[in-house]
Amino acid sequence: MFRRLSDRKESSVSFTFNGVPTMASQGDSVAAALLAAGHCSTRRTPVSGAARGPYCMMGVCFECLVKIDGRPNRQGCMTTVVTGMRVETQDGAAMPGQEE
Amino acid sequence: MIQNVQSAADLAPAYDLVVVGAGPAGLSAAIEASTHGLAVLLADENESPGGQIYRSVDRASDADLTRMGPDYAAGRRLIERFRSADLSYARRATVWSVGPADEETGDGAHALEVGISLGGIARPIAADRVILATGALERPFPFPGWTMPGVMAAGAAQILVKSSGLVPSGRTILAGTGPLLYLLASQLLRAGVSVTAVVDTTPVENCRLALPHLLSFATSPYALKGLKLLLDVHRRTRVIRGVTAIEAFGSGQFSALRVRRGKKSLHIQGDLLLLHQGIAPNLNLTLAAGCDYVWDERLAAFRPTVDVCGASSVPGVSIAGDAAGIVGAVASALQGELAGLTAALDLNRLGQGAYQQRRNQLSRELALALRGRTFIEHRFRPGKTFRVPEDDGTIACRCEEITVGKLREVAALGVPGPNQMKAFTRCGMGPCQGRLCGLTAVELLAQYRDVSPGEVGYYRLRPPIKPVTLGELAALPHTEIAIVAVAGFVERAADGAQGK
Numbered sequence A: 001m002f003r004r005l006s007d008r009k010e011s012s013v014s015f016t017f018n019g020v021p022t023m024a025s026q027g028d029s030v031a032a033a034l035l036a037a038g039h040c041s042t043r044r045t046p047v048s049g050a051a052r053g054p055y056c057m058m059g060v061c062f063e064c065l066v067k068i069d070g071r072p073n074r075q076g077c078m079t080t081v082v083t084g085m086r087v088e089t090q091d092g093a094a095m096p097g098q099e100e
Numbered sequence B: 001m002i003q004n005v006q007s008a009a010d011l012a013p014a015y016d017l018v019v020v021g022a023g024p025a026g027l028s029a030a031i032e033a034s035t036h037g038l039a040v041l042l043a044d045e046n047e048s049p050g051g052q053i054y055r056s057v058d059r060a061s062d063a064d065l066t067r068m069g070p071d072y073a074a075g076r077r078l079i080e081r082f083r084s085a086d087l088s089y090a091r092r093a094t095v096w097s098v099g100p101a102d103e104e105t106g107d108g109a110h111a112l113e114v115g116i117s118l119g120g121i122a123r124p125i126a127a128d129r130v131i132l133a134t135g136a137l138e139r140p141f142p143f144p145g146w147t148m149p150g151v152m153a154a155g156a157a158q159i160l161v162k163s164s165g166l167v168p169s170g171r172t173i174l175a176g177t178g179p180l181l182y183l184l185a186s187q188l189l190r191a192g193v194s195v196t197a198v199v200d201t202t203p204v205e206n207c208r209l210a211l212p213h214l215l216s217f218a219t220s221p222y223a224l225k226g227l228k229l230l231l232d233v234h235r236r237t238r239v240i241r242g243v244t245a246i247e248a249f250g251s252g253q254f255s256a257l258r259v260r261r262g263k264k265s266l267h268i269q270g271d272l273l274l275l276h277q278g279i280a281p282n283l284n285l286t287l288a289a290g291c292d293y294v295w296d297e298r299l300a301a302f303r304p305t306v307d308v309c310g311a312s313s314v315p316g317v318s319i320a321g322d323a324a325g326i327v328g329a330v331a332s333a334l335q336g337e338l339a340g341l342t343a344a345l346d347l348n349r350l351g352q353g354a355y356q357q358r359r360n361q362l363s364r365e366l367a368l369a370l371r372g373r374t375f376i377e378h379r380f381r382p383g384k385t386f387r388v389p390e391d392d393g394t395i396a397c398r399c400e401e402i403t404v405g406k407l408r409e410v411a412a413l414g415v416p417g418p419n420q421m422k423a424f425t426r427c428g429m430g431p432c433q434g435r436l437c438g439l440t441a442v443e444l445l446a447q448y449r450d451v452s453p454g455e456v457g458y459y460r461l462r463p464p465i466k467p468v469t470l471g472e473l474a475a476l477p478h479t480e481i482a483i484v485a486v487a488g489f490v491e492r493a494a495d496g497a498q499g500k
Ligand SMILES: Cc1cc2nc3c(=O)[nH]c(=O)nc-3n(C[C@H](O)[C@H](O)[C@H](O)COP(=O)(O)OP(=O)(O)OC[C@H]3O[C@@H](n4cnc5c(N)ncnc54)[C@H](O)[C@@H]3O)c2cc1C
Pocket: A058, B020, B021, B022, B023, B024, B025, B026, B043, B044, B045, B046, B050, B051, B052, B053, B054, B071, B093, B094, B095, B096, B133, B134, B135, B136, B137, B138, B155, B156, B158, B180, B183, B279, B282, B285, B320, B321, B322, B323, B328, B329, B332
C-alpha cells in the first residue's frame, strides 16, 4: 500500500513483527514500518474483533496500538523502530482505560 | 545552543516557563522567552521539532523540500534559530497534566505544576508560566466504512511522506474538504502517486456564504497560493464536486468508494482512501488544565478563550497557535512570540516600554497574517451531514465501536450533555479520550436538543490526557492519594498492563 521514495537514502533497521524478521528505515515509527512492510491492518478491536490499522499517525486515534518488547498498548506511530525490537499485534486485548 | 534533555533525570525540578509543543507556535514562544533570559523547557511528543507543518524538515533532502513546497521549506529557518537558542528541549516527551502546584509536594515558589513523561518515567515539573502550543487535530470524519483498514486520515499520509519518505503505492482517493486536502493532493501528485480522484464534499452553498469575505482574501497572501494549488490539482487529477454523501466498501480492506451527488451515484475503485475535512483545536490539555472554552460556529469546533496575548482563564497558562483557534503556521508563530514576550514581561525580564513597542509590532504582523482566514473558514466549512452522519449504522466512537444510531437512542432519553452520553454508551471512554468522537457526539446532541453545541458543552477532561503506565506513575514522588487525584486511578497490574 506504501512505497519508499527512491531519493530517500536512510540506512535500514531490522525488527520482528509477530516473530517474522522485517526491515524498516532509520527513523521510521513502528506504524510506518508496518505500513511499509504491507501490513495495513495491525490489530483487532476488543469489542467486535474488527480489523483496524493506523489512522492518524500522530498519536491521536490509538488505532495503531501494538505490543512492543512484551509491553501492550504502545502507540506504534509514536515509537521509533530500533534494531531488534519485537513488535506483535494486539488481537482484541483490552486497550488502556477499557478494563473494568 | 539548545540543551537536549535525553532522559527524565536531565529535567530540572523547575523552570520559569514550560512550553508544550514544538510546532511554529511553541518554537517561537520558547525562542522569544529565552532571549529575555527566562529558563525555558520546551516539551514535545515527537522525534524532532517542527510540529505538523514542519515535521522532519531538519532531516529533509532537497528533493523533499521541492516535493513539499516552499511553506514547508520555510520551517528550516525557524528550526535553525531554535537550535541556537539558549533553552532546554525534551523530545519524545508527553505532557499529560498542567495545573496549580500541589500544596504538599510543590516547592512553594512556583505556581504551576506540569506532568511530563519521558522515556517511560513521569516527572512533575514546577513552572511559573506555561504556554500550551499543542496545535490542531484533524476533525472526525464519520461515514459508513471509515474505520476500515485502507482508510486513513490525509494528515497521516502527509506524515508518512515527511517522516519516512513513504507514499501510497496504489490507486489513491482523497475525500473531504479544506485547503489541506488540496495541498496533500498536490504534494502526492508531485511525488508521482496515482491519485485517482479528489472527492470534494464542500457544501455548494459555501461559495455564496464566503463571497462577502472575498475581498480581504483576494488581497491576502493565501489567494495566489490557493489559486495555484487548486489549478494544479484540477489539471492533474479528476476532481468530483457537489458530493452529498460517501460510503467506503471492502471486505476487511478498503476497495471502493461510493460517491453520491444528489440522486446520482458512482463507484470509484481504489486501494487507499485518505480523509480530511479541516482541523480543530487540540483541546485535551487545555481543557484538562481547566481553561474556559467556547463554541466557534465558524470553525464548527470548540476553542479555548484567550486574550490578545494568549492568556487563558487559568492564571499563568497561555495558549498559542492552532491550539487556541485555527490560524495557520505564520500566525501561530506570531502568537507564540506574543505569548513568550508576555511571559517575559510577567516575570519582570522586560520593561513596559520595550514590551509595548514589540507587542504593537507583533500585533500588526498578526493582523496581516490573519487576513483571509474568514473567507477560508466559510469556504471550506464541512457540511452538517458529514459532521453528524444521517446513517444510524455509522460508527461515531472508533475505540468503543458506538454507532450514531446508539447515540441518537440515548439522546432521545433526554441526556443533557456528552458526559451523560458517555456514561450511558461508553462513547468517548476509550483511549483516544474523545479525540475522534467528541465533536460528533456534541453536535448530534445539540441537533437533537435544538440548541447550540456551546450549550451542550464538551467532555469533562481530566489528567492524564494520555494513558500513563504503572512504571511511569511509580516513578512519581507522590502519595497514592495524590496519584489518584492526578491520574484518576492507580495501576496495580503487571508492568504495562492496566487495571483499576
Ligand atoms: C495532520 C496535520 C497536518 C498539517 N499540515 C499542514 C501543512 O502541510 N501546511 C500547513 O500550512 N498547515 C498544516 N497543518 C495546519 C497546522 O496545524 C498549522 O499550520 C501549524 O502547524 C500550527 O502550528 P502550531 O504550532 O499551533 O501546532 P503544531 O504544528 O500542530 O504543533 C503542536 C505540537 O505539539 C505537540 N503536542 C501536542 N500535545 C502534546 C502533549 N500533550 N505533549 C507533548 N507534545 C504535544 C504535537 O505533537 C506537535 O508537535 C496541519 C495540521 C494537521 C493536524
